[in-house]
Amino acid sequence: MILDRIVEHKRQEVSELLSKIKIDDMVNKIGKLPPGRDFRGAISRPGQVGLIAEIKKSSPSKGLLCKDFDHRYLAKIYQNNGASAVSVLTDERFFEGRLEYLSEVHEEIGLPLLRKDFIIDPIQLYQSRIIGADAVLLIVAILSDDELADMLQIAGEIGLQALVEVHTAKELERALAAGANIIGINNRNLHTFDTDLAITSYLMGRYDLSGITVVSESGISNKRHMEFLKNIGVNAALVGEALVRAEDTGERVKELVQGGGSCG
């Protein structure tokens, strides 16, 4: 499966990073940083489905999504049209992302930023905080229970919030047991790449998620989808492809934000 290939490659990246950088130096640097922006607060406004707009150039299933990709321009359009937060893909090998995209977007806009990558080692958490991330994605499917608990603890200690991604009931149970307070339900099946918003409604109906901020991820592209998510009580939607591929990205952001209920 694609996730196995990605993780295998990520292990090499992490070992290079570990050989180049000392954790102590990173911790020192982090000690001097101002506090992060409040990602969770920004995406859990009552009565509204917040929009987490993603900066995504390419994906393993679809290839290049956007010919004239410009991360700074997208970030500004997202912010100016009402997104609540921005997600930046930083994986280079499979998504054509870059760490610099995140730091540059951090300078460009004031919204909280999520680093979207495949986090398998604590060193990536320190690195995320240093490059300007306010939150990181933790994918339950690629972490053991102990690893997930460790990552959540370290993230908390260095002022990083964590969006914990699940796709199945079992993964959701593991995320809850580890103490996650922001849970992302990925509608995309990573074996077939199909997306189905019913995954979000099924898992939300099956578990008591009061007190948890719930994000629905992938395959969300129009106002109807946002209204559906609002009706089932989701806090935020994570949207990439529909925005970067839109003819008029600003209009598409507005449409989704309106569908999420912020103007009604």
Ligand SMILES: O=P(O)(O)OC[C@@H](O)[C@@H](O)c1c[nH]c2ccccc12
């Ligand atoms: O482009 P979409 O279908 O709107 O999906 C966005 C986001 O959910 C997707 O990019 C994503 C969800 N989980 C991930 C984990 C890694 C990389 C990417 C992802």
